[in-house]
Amino acid sequence: xxxxxxxFVLQVRPEAVEEYRARHAAVWSEMRAAxxxxxxxxxxxxLRDDGMMxxxxxxxxxxxxxxxxxxxxxxxxxxxxxxxxxxxxxxxxPDQAVTPIPEIFHLD
Amino acid sequence: xxxxxxxFVLQVRPEAVEEYRARHAAVWSEMRAAxxxxxxxxxxxxLRDDGMMxxxxxxxxxxxxxxxxxxxxxxxxxxxxxxxxxxxxxxxxPDQAVTPIPEIFHLD
Numbered sequence: 001x002x003x004x005x006x007x008f009v010l011q012v013r014p015e016a017v018e019e020y021r022a023r024h025a026a027v028w029s030e031m032r033a034a035x036x037x038x039x040x041x042x043x044x045x046x047l048r049d050d051g052m053m054x055x056x057x058x059x060x061x062x063x064x065x066x067x068x069x070x071x072x073x074x075x076x077x078x079x080x081x082x083x084x085x086x087x088x089x090x091x092x093x094p095d096q097a098v099t100p101i102p103e104i105f106h107l108d
Numbered sequence: 109x110x111x112x113x114x115x116f117v118l119q120v121r122p123e124a125v126e127e128y129r130a131r132h133a134a135v136w137s138e139m140r141a142a143x144x145x146x147x148x149x150x151x152x153x154x155l156r157d158d159g160m161m162x163x164x165x166x167x168x169x170x171x172x173x174x175x176x177x178x179x180x181x182x183x184x185x186x187x188x189x190x191x192x193x194x195x196x197x198x199x200x201x202p203d204q205a206v207t208p209i210p211e212i213f214h215l216d
Contacts, residue, residue: 024213025213035215048117105132107151
């Protein structure tokens with residue numbers, strides 16, 4: 001069992017929904033490998049047609065898993081390419097805008 | 109591995125967020141047992157302070173898992189008690205308003 005189940009929401013720009021979907025159907029294998037090495041497990045991204053994007057991931061320690069990804073060169077490249085597809089991140093990269101939503105119920 | 113990973117979003121009325129949280133910290137054991145019997149696995153509910161509620165569940169067949177719950181008496185009682193806490197469900201019970209959001213990426 002993971003120590004943490006993490007859920008977060010971001011907003012993809014409506015006009016970028018198709019591109020975001022296409023990019024995630026072909027995530028670089030080195031990005032997938034980096035996530036796995038950094039301890040991101042059972043990671044899914046769900047995307048609504050209006051651009052609401054929901055991430056779900058299981059990990060032992062989400063802050064540490066995020067930090068490990070930020071140490072990788074491939075993550076910097078990936079997030080720089082994704083950033084223009086998101087709405088209102090300000091100056092942040094997408095991975096820096098992630099705020100976990102509290103889990104209030106769980107059934108194994 | 110589950111056949112389906114399902115994510116859905118509902119909106120809790122902002123003034124009902126505390127009650128919704130409290131209710132989900134004490135879900136009836138018969139409701140938990142009914143969900144498990146109906147094939148709802150690794151089911152989490154996440155709740156943002158503004159009332160955005162996100163469900164994540166793994167199951168072999170979500171439509172069938174929903175149908176199995178609707179056959180139970182405990183689900184009818186539970187959903188009737190939850191319905192007033194949600195915004196704009198119309199005449200539907202919460203479990204009838206659930207629309208799965210497409211998964212566009214997965215990493216085991």
